Amino acid sequence: SIAFLNGEFLPLSEARISPLDRGFLFGDGIYEVVPSYQGKLVGMVPHIERMQSGLASIGIKFDWSMDKWQTVIDQLLEQNGKGNLGVYIHVSRGADTKRFHAYPDNVEPTVFLFCYDIPSSPTADASKTKGLKVNTQQDLRWQRCNIKSTSLLGNVMHFQQGYANGYHESLLFNENNELTEASSCNAYIVKDGVVITPPLDNQILPGVTRKILLDILRKDGSITVEERVVNMHEVKNADEVWITSSSKDIAAVIEVDGQPVADGKIGPVWQKAMQLFSEQKFNY
Ligand code: PLP
Secondary structure (H helix, E strand, O other): OEEEEOOEEEEHHHOOOOOOEHHHHHOOEEEEEEEEEOOEEOOHHHHHHHHHHHHHHOOOOOOOOHHHHHHHHHHHHHHOOOOEEEEEEEEEOOEOOOOOOOOOOOOOOEEEEEEEEOOOOOOOOHHHOOOEEEEEEEOOOOOOOOOOEOOOHHHHHHHHHHHOOOOOEEEEEOOOOEEEEEOOOEEEEEEOOEEEEOOOOOOOOOOHHHHHHHHHHHHHOOOOEEEOOOEHHHHHOOOEEEEEEOOOEEEEEEEEOOEEOOOOOOOHHHHHHHHHHHHHHHHO
16 A cells, blocks of 8 residues: 655555654644545545644644645555555654654654545445444543543553443543543443433543534434433443444444443444434535
């Protein structure tokens, strides 16, 4: 596959960075994954805006315009055949001449993009969709989960703990037993027809899929949406549980900690939401 590194398109296998790159030494960078189905991107603008705000929040000066991003991403998709692709975008602080914690002056950020295959766009057809099984864990990541940092060790360790035990994902709960998110997705419950998801704060990533989904649901109006604290008891007694991310769309969870969610079948609110989302996501 073809990658983009510091201004150049080249085969991914030939891409090289310095071992002194702070992305490598410190996880000092910001990343995004933008989904593209047959050349059509979903949420490019909000993804790039989130990256720009993440970069600003960690003091990396990288001032590509939205047009510049669009051009590079379009060229990358062109060169990679326009299948179902996750476009990985990474800007790290760059390579210093030494290993020193303070932000260096006059270092050029490293910009790296490549594409990888993602599942084709899921449909609202529950009979063709596999529900996911998840476990629960105490969220032991840092207090700045709103920053989409390339330092993903906390997320990786949570994901691995579930994965090693046969789960597709892990739902994370803070010390008050309140749901935060999953290790690589935002999380939702449905109770009595209402979609409920934790509010945006420092404990969760402001997901682009979350933003698009909530916007679609609110504009449609047939399903009520609430952003509020959700506790463990509510998760265990939910009618439906969902997780969302750019590479998963809206995934229905059918089992939590070995117990079925309601009757263990994918629910009607998911089907309706997925139908609306599939119809409208390319408008974002
Ligand atoms: N939460 C975490 C921790 C993530 O890593 C991700 C995405 O990978 C998400 C939520 C979902 O965000 P988005 O919908 O923007 O992909």
